[in-house]
Amino acid sequence: MTEQTPDMKDIVALCKRRGFIFPASDIYGGLNGFWDYGPLGVELKNNLRDLWWKSMVVTPPIGPDGQPVQIVGLDSSIVQNPKTWEASGHIGGFSDPMVDCRETKQRYRADHLIVLIPKNGEGSWISLHEDSDSEEMDKRAGKLGKGRNANDYEITPLTSLKTDDYANIIAPDTKTPGTLTEPKEFNLMFHTYVGATASEDNKAYLRPETAQGIFLNFKNVVDSSRVRVPFGIAQIGKAFRNEVTPRNFIFRSREFEQMEMEWFCPPEDAKKWRAFWVEERKKWWESLGINNDSMILREHESDELAHYAKDGVGTVDIEYRFPFTAPGFGELEGIAHRCDFDLKQHQEHSGQNLEYMDPQTQKRYTPHVIEPAAGLTRGVLALLCEAYTPDPERPSGVYMNFHPSVAPKKAAILPLTAKEEHVPIATKLYMDIREHYAVDLDIKQNIGKRYARQDEIGTPFCFTVDNQTIEDQTVTVRHRNTMKQDRIAMDNVLEYMRKEMALMGS
């Protein structure tokens, strides 16, 4: 690929101009971290959503044993009993106390700072990042403690100190004490109140991930659907995170949509299944037209693993080279080994038995979970970025190279002129095709303008009715990417589309 990385500004502008994505509550000046999907954006998003559902629930992949794997769907509510989030660790772990340095304007996670307290009680206390090695400690101690070294100090986590002591603490990137602010809580979960009165008793949360709804329903699904481990439960839905800094268009927004599948398997098979799902998921993104070179697999370092994945075989991210991360990559999907953390937690907090009884071996155990969790809205962004293709050679200057399976419109039916003879034929063709595919009928303005418009919204095919159509019932097919034309029988348009779309998809 020799093409340049497109500029995010141009993509955002096209999204607004053509009705893919608007700032949420635009007429009131927008709202930080929220976006609305316009007429074409919702088509694109729904296409992606439906393709995921199909690949997971309707036609799940063939497993290692040659048989299709078993996955069922679910749609759980956004607001759950708040105990859910205590059990999941989100109430404790999803809020990080932060301290700011007034002098350097740096911000630190309070639980990532350590403090050196002089053993003899004299002099300032020195704070450092917790991962500082002894060399750095000696250096800071020497500089700020007048020649002392780390051995002259006690090491204490900042979080165990009182805020009264902060006046005597030197922030990690300064020389004078007393510049640290007191810790502020950043809870990333939105909360609300259930019922008419607002009080702590009926406080509830908007889910920060869809996954927990699946774990809450594990027992219900097992008891009602004849599934047997290994099997999966899939869910698509909105999730909410009160991000400190929403950034990069829809990449990190406060309201977003996830496509998550929890795959329950025997603990000893976790590794095998993780490898299986990584492979499957990567193939899936490729099948939607995401270039293989634009994606990488990235194994999480042990220190960045989430609390639920600490003891497992690890997490792999499928990352895409977004224009704002290039030449680096940003997360599109994570495949995590959540171990038995969630089921165990919910079993403990709810008092319900969530173990699985294997009908063959008659053994009870808690299944382990492999979780392919993809961002639907991030997927939309990746599709937009991938499709955006500047082309100075054509009138529109740009076209959206969507894979036909995700394109909001699969074809446009165009009478070459607005003359009486062309319009009724085109209209009839449109009425036939729209039963099968999302298509546009566009009559107004000259043909060049209409082709250009379809290029900008990424319509793969245009079928044009002209004078020859009247004589021999054929139409021209104009291809978006090449601008080349063929002529085919009007009766074959549907079949042609089927064939071409399969071809482009392979």
Next chain:
RNA sequence: GCGGGUGUAGCUCAGUGGUAGAGCAUCAGCUUCCCAAGCUGAGGGCCGUGGGUUCGAUACCCAUCACCCGCUCCA
């Protein structure tokens, strides 16, 4: 949340202390048998919002909101 930048038509932008322009888009008419987004015309903005200075603010000052970049964050 901090620092810097930006905010003028649907989009990209110009502009001035005396209440606004271009290109593209949109719409209409014309033209057109294939990219000729060609021709003609029209609609559309109290210049992000709220204050202040001023006889007068889109312009200067303050605040606020949104977006962009960098921190921070993203279990």
